[in-house]
Amino acid sequence: xxxxxxxxxxxxxxxxxxxxxxxxxxxxxxxxxxxxxxxxxxxxxxxxxxxxxxxxxxxxxxxxxxxxxxxxxxxxxxxxxxxxxxxxxxxxxxxxxxxxxxxxxxxxxxxxxxxxxxxxxxxxxxxxxxxxxxxxxxxxxxxxxxxxxxxxxxxxxxxxxxxxxxxxxxxxxxxx
Amino acid sequence: xxxxxxxxxxxxxxxxxxxxxxxxxxxxxxxxxxxxxxxxxxxxxxxxxxxxxxxxxxxxxxxxxxxxxxxxxxxxxxxxxxxxxxxxxxxxxxxxxxxxxxxxxxxxxxxxxxxxxxxxxxxxxxxxxxxxxxxxxxxxxxxxxxxxxxxxxxxxxxxxxxxxxxxxxxxxxxxxxxxxxxxxxxxxxxxxxxxxxxxxxxxxxxxxxxxxxxxxxxxxxxxxxxxxxxxxxxxxxxxxxxxxxxxxxxxxxxxxxxxxxxxxxxxxxxxxxxxxxxxxxxxxx
Numbered sequence: 001x002x003x004x005x006x007x008x009x010x011x012x013x014x015x016x017x018x019x020x021x022x023x024x025x026x027x028x029x030x031x032x033x034x035x036x037x038x039x040x041x042x043x044x045x046x047x048x049x050x051x052x053x054x055x056x057x058x059x060x061x062x063x064x065x066x067x068x069x070x071x072x073x074x075x076x077x078x079x080x081x082x083x084x085x086x087x088x089x090x091x092x093x094x095x096x097x098x099x100x101x102x103x104x105x106x107x108x109x110x111x112x113x114x115x116x117x118x119x120x121x122x123x124x125x126x127x128x129x130x131x132x133x134x135x136x137x138x139x140x141x142x143x144x145x146x147x148x149x150x151x152x153x154x155x156x157x158x159x160x161x162x163x164x165x166x167x168x169x170x171x172x173x174x175x176x
Numbered sequence: 177x178x179x180x181x182x183x184x185x186x187x188x189x190x191x192x193x194x195x196x197x198x199x200x201x202x203x204x205x206x207x208x209x210x211x212x213x214x215x216x217x218x219x220x221x222x223x224x225x226x227x228x229x230x231x232x233x234x235x236x237x238x239x240x241x242x243x244x245x246x247x248x249x250x251x252x253x254x255x256x257x258x259x260x261x262x263x264x265x266x267x268x269x270x271x272x273x274x275x276x277x278x279x280x281x282x283x284x285x286x287x288x289x290x291x292x293x294x295x296x297x298x299x300x301x302x303x304x305x306x307x308x309x310x311x312x313x314x315x316x317x318x319x320x321x322x323x324x325x326x327x328x329x330x331x332x333x334x335x336x337x338x339x340x341x342x343x344x345x346x347x348x349x350x351x352x353x354x355x356x357x358x359x360x361x362x363x364x365x366x367x368x369x370x371x372x373x374x375x376x377x378x379x380x381x382x383x384x385x386x387x388x389x390x391x392x393x394x395x396x397x398x399x400x401x402x403x404x405x406x407x408x409x410x411x412x413x414x415x416x417x418x419x420x421x422x423x424x425x426x427x428x429x430x431x432x433x434x435x436x437x438x439x440x441x442x443x444x445x446x447x448x449x450x451x452x453x454x455x456x457x458x459x460x461x
Contacts, residue, residue, distance in 0.1 A: 018237055037321060151238070158217070
């Protein structure tokens with residue numbers, strides 16, 4: 001999306017946003033919300049807000065970070081104060097559950113557990129970099145912190161993750 | 177770049193375009209191995225967090241926007257006197273409700289408990305009240321998710337009825353479809369969405385509109401349940417069937433197919449049809 005949005009109308013901009021970023025946003029939302037239905041709900045609200053404010057978006061290259069920022073605010077607005085208990089819904093066989101989720105390998109499950117055990121502030125910066133493909137400056141904008149703080153967080157996240165995975169690997173060698 | 181600085185840079189961003197960083201790993205196999213190990217974990221992490229986007233997701237996003245836009249337009253077209261009148265009526269209703277509630281409280285006139293209760297009602301901005309309100313929203317969503325699952329299961333169970341029906345397409349039948357939906361103030365055109373089997377049948381003890389839509393490779397069942405209210409649009413898999421439930425008017429529109437692609441196709445056709453029909457959009461939600 002290396003182009004200017006100046007000459008596009010509102011619907012074209014919105015269509016481009018969905019086409020280019022809805023997949024990445026869904027994956028990030030799924031990780032953040034830990035629930036498919038809620039992820040979709042927050043994304044729908046996010047895109048409604050994006051639609052209303054889309055005239056302020058000028059550069060296509062900034063659109064992804066802009067969208068993720070709106071998502072984080074919407075998520076904070078709806079869910080920051082509590083952790084949801086959706087055991088009933090999780091038992092429902094939703095469309096998304098047929099692909100991707102249940103097919104995770106033991107390695108990826110272990111990696112998810114390792115990711116879950118590192119500090120939340122470090123974790124999010126890493127996920128935005130790895131899953132979202134954002135640069136340090138973009139992550140800094142999304143998280144509203146400095147670029148050097150982002151680099152520190154990502155550095156610590158990777159270091160902790162490697163240490164946890166190394167421990168697991170050593171345990172396997174010792175006891176396996 | 178020394179090894180320590182390299183490792184730090186690599187852990188910060190293994191894809192950095194810093195020429196010193198690139199030069200370092202190209203010249204030193206140990207640093208190259210370190211960089212590869214970081215990239216490998218990144219790839220594994222990306223794979224572990226990767227989830228498939230549900231079918232029809234983009235269409236649902238567009239649909240939700242259309243619905244929201246339409247609701248806003250409907251609100252804007254209200255007569256200027258209507259909103260203040262509604263606000264006054266709502267205020268009166270609220271005041272009467274609180275009055276009745278206080279009056280009916282055990283120990284009204286002098287009870288400290290009831291005074292405390294009233295105080296908590298009059299100060300809804302507390303954190304506890306906010307948390308409770310949030311929890312109620314979650315229960316609301318969960319409740320409608322279950323309703324949608326129930327509707328989806330009922331429609332799938334009923335879809336066997338199509339096997340015994342007359343599947344021929346006649347102009348009368350197409351008119352009949354539009355006519356039935358028009359009774360519920362839903363002006364959906366049969367020809368635009370490729371409907372070819374129309375019946376009015378009982379599902380969950382209520383009369384529903386049952387149609388069969390022609391998909392790309394297989395048929396899609398459409399059932400409009402005018403008396404079953406839902407507030408949540410969801411995609412659900414029940415057994416081998418892919419189902420989409422959409423609130424509309426006073427009821428729910430349920431689409432069901434054995435093929436995701438056909439379900440998406442029909443959903444797109446309906447969405448496209450709704451683009452041209454602002455009245456229908458105004459009914460949804």
